[in-house]
Amino acid sequence: MEWRQTCMLFLIFLFQVLVNEVRSQGGNTVFDIRQFGATGDGQSDSSKALEDAFSNACNVVGGRNQILVPEGTFMVTSAVFDGPCKGLIEFRVDGVIKASAGIIDDDKWVAFRYIDGLVITGEGTFDGFGESAWNLNDCKMNSQCKHLPTSIRLDFVKNSVVSGIHSLNSKFFHMKIYKCNNINVDGVHIIAPEDSPNTDGIHIGDSANINILNSVIATGDDCISMGPGNKNILIQNITCGPGHGISIGSLGKYNNEADISGITVQHCTLSQTMYGLRIKTWASDIQLTAYNITYDDVVMDNANHPILIDQEYCPSMGCDESKPSSVQIKDVWYKNIRGSSKSQSAVNLKCSSKYPCDNINFFNIDLLYQNSDNSVNANCKNVRGSASGIEKPPSCL
Structure with missing residues (x-):
């Protein structure tokens, strides 16, 4: 048991080095989403601007390239970011990414997939606008219910960090980690009302070497839930409730x-x-x-x-x-x-x-x-x- 925790702590140290390097260097190139047409007025759809900024950063060979969501409120209907990328990626949120009202015909809202060396950071907020859709959740009465969108999904992501961000009022899960390896989630704040349905803070499935650290989670469902297929999960210094x-x-x-x-x-x-x-x-x-x-x-x-x-x-x-x-x-x-x-x-x-x-x-x-x-x-x-x-x-x- 002790050797496994020692290995995990060493991985945490390496993850923190990666975060500090990205923060200190600021990325080799900054891709501000406003350069791609995003408007921080809280009404115009910035989905394509986000995806275009990511695509450009993802295709830069080598270096550390930053997608910047600056101060402001950027409405996003749905955004999917697919790797692999040719260099390291920092997705920095200083403003608010806000979901559209109601539901979309998908189980994900913002998704990162097939990326090695991703850092999601900043002090900004992913606002799932869940209050516009919670009344459509019938999972307590219907075992075959259609799941509403998860706010942040990591699928097939490895050697990556999520640090400092806020997740507010997800429509369904706040964060889902699926088929991932070596992920460090540190210092996040996850908030939803006590009566919000199925708003799990962080759900982990079929993943290995996942660390959830130093975070505050207050939701309407599990603060952290772990499904089958998980190996070597460390949950430490969490305030839940x-x-x-x-x-x-x-x-x-x-x-x-x-x-x-x-x-x-x-x-x-x-x-x-x-x-x-x-x-x-x-x-x-x-x-x-x-x-x-x-x-x-x-x-x-x-x-x-x-x-x-x-x-x-x-x-x-x-x-x-x-x-x-x-x-x-x-x-x-x-x-x-x-x-x-x-x-x-x-x-x-x-x-x-x-x-x-x-x-x-x-x-x-x-x-x-x-x-x-x-x-x-x-x-x-x-x-x-x-x-x-x-x-x-x-x-x-």
């Missing part, structure tokens, strides 16, 4: 899902969240394993369900409750988890009767009920493991 906490899953819904492993969540604070640290799987015949997962030094501030393994996950109607989950959860460590629970069920482990949770370990769990001396409890179902140190609530292992 409101929202649904930090989740692994859901797992076991689709055929050919890959195992998820090497997840570390540490030095985080979860405040007024519906869930805290959650692993969720569908009751289905889909087989995969979630393993080598560590939660360490996490503060709960009135999280409704601080520690939850739910292998009976079914957010909408139509699940076959007679089937146990075929997802194996094993080798999980909860260490130094402390704070307060909004419910008396502070620890709830509902594991599969077919593949019981194995080697689930608790060390120094210190949770109170709503900041009072009232007791909280722990419930275990189909779990094998151990507990030591502080046991509040008394362990059910």
Whole structure:
């Protein structure tokens, strides 16, 4: 475990060197989107100007080339930036990129694909204008619902950095990282109302060596969610809430899902969240394993369900409750988890009767009920493991 975290910290150092180099040199060439027809009046569509600026920067051989979104509000209907590029790319946002009202016939709004050595930075904002479309989201009632656009997508991107930006009121997920490798997300701010539907802060799928660091996430759904196929994910120094906490899953819904492993969540604070640290799987015949997962030094501030393994996950109607989950959860460590629970069920482990949770370990769990001396409890179902140190609530292992 220690060698893996050492490697991750070394990668973080290299990523920060890349960010600092780009910032200090300012890029070999700056492509200001206003030179390509963008107007920062908040009304004119600047989509083509953004794509043209990127295309020009992407085709410069070598160097570090910057696409600049200056101060102002630039309305963008949809923009897709495809590599590979011939040099390094910095996408700098100092102003506001604002989505058009309603929805578009796509599941992405701003997308970066097939790029090696991308830096997305600046103190500006991606405003998804989600309030114009949230009423069209029927996913709670319709399991086959059409997903609204994700604000920022990284697909098949590697050796890249996202730093400092703000994401506001996404229509669906704020950021989705898919099929990526070596991505560092550092110092971002993600904000949406508590009742906004499916506005996950950052969703990671089928990716490896991803670091989410030093960020503030307050949304209507998971602050960070991790689907199947992920390896070596470090989540560190995150302030989360409101929202649904930090989740692994859901797992076991689709055929050919890959195992998820090497997840570390540490030095985080979860405040007024519906869930805290959650692993969720569908009751289905889909087989995969979630393993080598560590939660360490996490503060709960009135999280409704601080520690939850739910292998009976079914957010909408139509699940076959007679089937146990075929997802194996094993080798999980909860260490130094402390704070307060909004419910008396502070620890709830509902594991599969077919593949019981194995080697689930608790060390120094210190949770109170709503900041009072009232007791909280722990419930275990189909779990094998151990507990030591502080046991509040008394362990059910």
